[in-house]
Amino acid sequence: MPNVEPTIEGLVETHAGFVHALALRFAPAPGLAEDIAQQVFLEFLAKASQWDLTHDVRPLLAGMTRNVARRCWRDHTRALPEQTRELAEHIRALAEDQDVRWHDEEETRALRHCLDRLPDKSRQLVELHYFVDLTSVDIAARMAMKADAVRRALFRLRGQLRKCIQSVLARA
Amino acid sequence: MNPPHVNAETEALIQGYLESTLTPEESTRLLSSLKAQPELVGVLLDGLRMDALIREVVSQTGPVSDTTSTRFRPASAPLQVSPTRTISAGPLDEESPNVILFPQRVSAPRFWQTGALWKRPALLALAASVVLLLSLSVWYFGPTMGRPVFAELKGVDASIERGTEFVPAVNGMALRPNDVLRVGTNASATIAFGTEKTRLELTGGTELKLASLTRGKRFALLAGVVEASVARQRPFHPMILTTPQAEARVVGTRFTLTASPTATRLDVTEGTVRFTRISDEKFVRVGAGDYAVATMNSELAALPKTGGLLREWWSDLTGKTMFALHEDPRFPNHPDTRDTTPNFELQVAQTNRLGVRLRGYLHPPVTGDYQFWMIYSLREPNYAEVTMSRNERPADRVIITRTGIHGRGASQAPPPIPMVAGRRYYVEAQILITSESDGRLSMEWKPPGGTREPLTGKFLSPFKPK
Numbered sequence: 001m002p003n004v005e006p007t008i009e010g011l012v013e014t015h016a017g018f019v020h021a022l023a024l025r026f027a028p029a030p031g032l033a034e035d036i037a038q039q040v041f042l043e044f045l046a047k048a049s050q051w052d053l054t055h056d057v058r059p060l061l062a063g064m065t066r067n068v069a070r071r072c073w074r075d076h077t078r079a080l081p082e083q084t085r086e087l088a089e090h091i092r093a094l095a096e097d098q099d100v101r102w103h104d105e106e107e108t109r110a111l112r113h114c115l116d117r118l119p120d121k122s123r124q125l126v127e128l129h130y131f132v133d134l135t136s137v138d139i140a141a142r143m144a145m146k147a148d149a150v151r152r153a154l155f156r157l158r159g160q161l162r163k164c165i166q167s168v169l170a171r172a
Numbered sequence: 173m174n175p176p177h178v179n180a181e182t183e184a185l186i187q188g189y190l191e192s193t194l195t196p197e198e199s200t201r202l203l204s205s206l207k208a209q210p211e212l213v214g215v216l217l218d219g220l221r222m223d224a225l226i227r228e229v230v231s232q233t234g235p236v237s238d239t240t241s242t243r244f245r246p247a248s249a250p251l252q253v254s255p256t257r258t259i260s261a262g263p264l265d266e267e268s269p270n271v272i273l274f275p276q277r278v279s280a281p282r283f284w285q286t287g288a289l290w291k292r293p294a295l296l297a298l299a300a301s302v303v304l305l306l307s308l309s310v311w312y313f314g315p316t317m318g319r320p321v322f323a324e325l326k327g328v329d330a331s332i333e334r335g336t337e338f339v340p341a342v343n344g345m346a347l348r349p350n351d352v353l354r355v356g357t358n359a360s361a362t363i364a365f366g367t368e369k370t371r372l373e374l375t376g377g378t379e380l381k382l383a384s385l386t387r388g389k390r391f392a393l394l395a396g397v398v399e400a401s402v403a404r405q406r407p408f409h410p411m412i413l414t415t416p417q418a419e420a421r422v423v424g425t426r427f428t429l430t431a432s433p434t435a436t437r438l439d440v441t442e443g444t445v446r447f448t449r450i451s452d453e454k455f456v457r458v459g460a461g462d463y464a465v466a467t468m469n470s471e472l473a474a475l476p477k478t479g480g481l482l483r484e485w486w487s488d489l490t491g492k493t494m495f496a497l498h499e500d501p502r503f504p505n506h507p508d509t510r511d512t513t514p515n516f517e518l519q520v521a522q523t524n525r526l527g528v529r530l531r532g533y534l535h536p537p538v539t540g541d542y543q544f545w546m547i548y549s550l551r552e553p554n555y556a557e558v559t560m561s562r563n564e565r566p567a568d569r570v571i572i573t574r575t576g577i578h579g580r581g582a583s584q585a586p587p588p589i590p591m592v593a594g595r596r597y598y599v600e601a602q603i604l605i606t607s608e609s610d611g612r613l614s615m616e617w618k619p620p621g622g623t624r625e626p627l628t629g630k631f632l633s634p635f636k637p638k
Contacts, residue, residue, distance in 0.1 A: 020224075028217055030192055034224060046300060083196035087189070087203040094206065094213035103225040111229050130223075130230045132446055133408045133423060135191045142453065151187035152180055158222050 011057055012041055018058065019065050020102035026069035028095040029076055029088060033102075036072050040064045106172070107165055114164035122157050129154055176211040186212070190219045191408065329356035330374075352381045355396070365389070370411070373399040388412060393436075399428045402443075414450070418466035421446040427458075435467035439477065447472075464594075469539045471594030475633070481516060481532035481599075482634040485509040489525040489606070497527035497604050504529070510637070514629045517614035518603055526605040531635035533564060533596040534627075540620025541588035544627070546573045546601075549612040554605050556613050560589070561598040566635070569598055596633065 016037065023036035043064060044051070051057060073092065077085045115126065128134045134142070136150040143150070178186070185202040188194040194202065206212050330341040333352040339345075347353065347363065355361045355378045363372040363380075370389075374380060378396025388409035391398075394416075402411050404424030411422040415431040418438070425443025429436065438447050440458045448455035449466040458464045462474040484507035489496045497503055507529070518528055536542060546558050557574035561567075573586060591597060605611055615627040 024217060024220060028213075028220060030190055030220060030223065033220065042303065046303065048296070048300075081196045081199070083203070084194060084199040087194070087199040087206075090203055090206055091189075091213055091216060094210055095217055098214060098217055100217055100221070103221060107225060108229060111225055115226075115229065126226065126230065130227050131423075132421065133405075133410050135193050135408055136187060137193055148184040151184035151191075155178075155183040155187045155219070158219060158226070161226065162218070162222060 011053060012044075015058065015061055016041075017102040017104060019061055021100045022062060022065045023069050024102070025095050025098060025100050026066055026092070027073045027076065028091050029073075032069075032072055032076060036065065036069050039068045039072070043068070106169060110165040110168040110172075111161060113168055114161050117164070118157075122160075125150075125153060125157055175215060176209060178212065178215055182212065186216055186219060189216065190223055329359035330354060330361050347382045349382055349384050352379060352394070354379050369401070369403040371401045373401075375399070383414075390414075393429055393431045395431055395433075397428060397430045399426075401426045415466075416450075418450055419448040421448070425460075435465055437463060437465045439463045447474075465537075467538075467593065469593065471592055473594050475535060475594075475596055476533075478535050478630055478633045480512045480514045480629040480634055481530045481632050482637070483511050483513045483518070484529045484531070486527040487525070489527055489604075491606070496525070496606055497529075497602060500527065503527070505637075512634050515614070516601070516627045516629075516632060518601075518612070520603075520605060520611045528603045530601040531566075532599060533633045533635065534560070534591075534599045535596050535631050535633065536591040536593050536619070537631065538620055539591065539593045542591050542620065543586045543588055543618040543624075544572055545586060545616045545624070546575075547612075547614045547616055548575055550575055550603075550605075554603075554611060556601065556603040558599070558601045558615065560600075564596050564598050566598050566600065569600060598635070599632075600635075 019037045019040050020033050023033040023040070027033065027036055040061065044061065051060065077088050080088060115123070118126065125139070128139050128142075129136070136154060137147045139145070140147040140150045182202070182205050185194065185198055185205065188198055189202060331354050332339045332341050332345070332347070333354065334348065335350075341353065341361070353361065353363075353374070355374045355376055357376045359376055361374045361378075363374070364370070372380070372391070375397040378398065379394035380396070380398060381392040381394060383390040383392050388405060389411040391411075391413045392415070393413055398413065400411075400413070400422070402422045402424050405411055405422070413420045413422070413429055415429065415436040416433070417431075418436040420427070420429055420438055422445050423443075425445055426441040427443075427445050428439045428441070430439075438445060438458055440460055440462055442460050444457055444459050446455055447458050447464050447466065449472050451468065454472050456464050456472050456474050458474040461477055463477050464472060464474050466472060486497060486500055486502055487508050489500055491497075491499050502508070513530065516530065518530065520526060520528070544558065544560075546556065548556055550556055555575055557571055559569040560572045561569040572589065601613065601615075603611065603613055616624055617627045618624045
C-alpha cells in the first residue's frame with residue numbers, strides 16, 4: 001500500500017500556487033482566489049480516498065477549481081449593482097485568457113525586504129490599507145485627501161513594490 | 173512584455189475595483205477603459221495577486237509602523253485570537269453542502285503547511301470528521317460569510333429601544349440596526365454573532381447602540397462597560413465601537429471599553445486596537461497589556477496597565493548611617509528579593525539593617541496640580557524619602573518629600589506638582605532601617621479638585637528592571 005499521507009501533503013504544497021492562479025483567472029475579485037483555493041483543497045481532502053495519487057492530479061484540481069470558482073463567482077456577483085456586475089463579468093471573460101502566476105516563498109521574502117525600505121508616508125499607507133483594512137475612501141477622510149488621490153497613491157505604491165521585488169529577485 | 177500605460181484616472185478606477193468600492197458610474201468608466209484597452213486586465217490581475225501577497229506579509233509581520241519602531245519587524249507572538257471565517261455558503265453549497273469554518277488566510281498558516289495532519293491515517297480521518305461536523309453545524313445554523321447575520325442577546329433585566337418602542341429583551345432575540353440595548357443596573361448581557369467567535373459582554377448600567385452591520389459591526393457605546401472578545405474580522409470590515417470621546421477600531425482582539433460622560437478608557441488583553449480620540453482625530457495603537465484614555469486636556473497614549481509598584485529588598489546592610497543603602501555593593505542592581513506591592517505602602521516589623529526600594533510610575537487621571545504626603549512611622553536614624561521625575565525617566569527624579577518634612581501632623585502643605593493626564597511619571601521611595609524597630613510608610617495625594625486620599629495601585633504601575 002502506498003504511503004498516502006505525505007503524498008497528499010506534498011501534492012497540496014506543490015499545487016497550491018497552481019490552484020490559486022487558476023482561481024484568480026476564473027474569479028478575478030478581491031479575496032476570492034484564496035477562498036476558492038481553500039475550498040478546493042478541503043473538497044480534495046474530503047474525497048482523498050477516491051483519488052489515484054500516483055497520477056497527475058492537476059487536471060482533477062483544475063476541474064474542481066473551475067467548479068468551485070463558478071459557484072463562488074455567482075454568489076459574489078449576485079449582490080452587485082448592474083453596472084458593477086457587467087464590469088466584473090467583462091473582467092472575468094478577459095482574465096480567463098490570461099497567463100496568471102501566484103506568488104511563491106521567494107517573492108514573499110523579497111516583499112518583506114522591500115517593505116522594510118519604504119519611506120514613512122508609504123509605510124503609513126500600507127499599514128492603514130493592508131493592516132487596519134481601511135479603504136481609500138476611509139483613508140482619504142482621515143488624512144484630509146481626495147479619495148482618488150489615495151487610490152492612485154496605493155496603485156503606484158503597489159507598482160513600486162512589484163519593481164522592488166523584481167529587483168531583489170534579479171539580484172538574488 | 174512591457175506593462176501597458178495606465179493613465180491617472182484608470183489607476184484610481186482599478187484601485188477602486190481592487191477594494192470593491194467602485195460606484196456604478198465608476199464601474200461604467202472602467203468598463204469603457206477595459207474595452208478600449210483589454211490588456212489592462214493584466215494590470216488588474218497583478219493588482220489582485222500583489223494585494224494578496226502584501227496582505228499576507230503584513231499580517232505575518234504586524235503593523236508596518238508604530239510609535240516605537242518605523243521598521244518592519246516580526247510579530248513578537250502569534251495572534252492570540254483564533255481567527256475563523258466561513259469560506260463557502262449559498263451557491264457554494266449546491267454541489268457540496270460544506271460550509272466550513274477555517275483559519276483565515278491572512279493570519280494563520282495554510283492547513284497543508286502544518287504537516288502534522290498527515291502523519292497518521294487516524295488523524296486524517298479525525299480531521300475529515302471534524303471538518304464534516306463543522307460543515308454540518310455551520311450549515312445547520314445558517315450562513316455567515318464572516319459577517320454577523322444576527323446578534324443574539326443573553327441575560328435578564330434588559331430592554332431594547334427600537335424606534336419609538338421599548339421591547340423587553342429576551343434570550344435569543346435578534347438585534348437590528350439602530351436598536352439601543354439598555355442593561356439594568358443589576359444585570360448583564362452578552363451579544364453573540366451566530367457561529368462567529370465574537371462576544372460582547374455588557375455589564376450593568378450599560379447602553380449600547382447597534383449602529384450598522386453593512387461594512388462591519390458598528391456599535392456606539394453610550395455609557396457603561398463593554399468587554400469584547402473579537403474574532404478576526406473580514407478585510408475592510410473591522411468592528412468599530414464609538415463613544416462620545418473615542419473610536420476603537422478592531423480587527424480581532426480582546427479588550428474592555430469603558431465610557432463615562434467625560435472619558436473613555438480602553439484596556440486591551442490580547443491583540444491590538446486602534447483607538448482614536450474623536451475631538452482631534454489623534455489615534456494610538458493600544459497593544460496587549462496596555463490601556464489608553466480619551467478625554468479632554470489629556471495626552472492620548474498607550475500605557476502599561478496600572479497595578480502596584482516594584483519592591484526591592486536589601487538585607488544585612490553593614491553601614492549605620494543614612495547612606496548605608498547607597499554604600500552597599502549590591503545596590504542598586506542586585507537586591508536580595510524583588511516582588512510587586514499592590515499599593516504605595518510598606519510595613520516592617522522588628523527588623524534591622526534593611527533597605528527597601530519601591531519603584532514604578534504614577535498615572536495621573538486628570539491634568540492639574542497634585543500634592544503628595546508621605547505618611548510614616550519611623551524612629552531616627554531610620555530614614556525614608558520619595559523621589560519623582562517630571563517624565564518617565566528615573567534619572568530625572570528629584571526628592572519631593574522625606575522623613576521630617578510634611579509628615580503626618582505637619583502643618584506646612586507640600587508644594588503642588590503639575591502633571592498631565594495620559595502621561596506617566598517615574599516615582600521611587602527608599603526606606604532604610606538601621607536601628608531595630610517597627611516601621612511603616614505609605615503615600616497620600618490630593619488630585620486637582622479632589623480630596624486628600626491614599627495613593628492606590630490603581631494609579632501606579634511597576635518599573636520593569638532590565
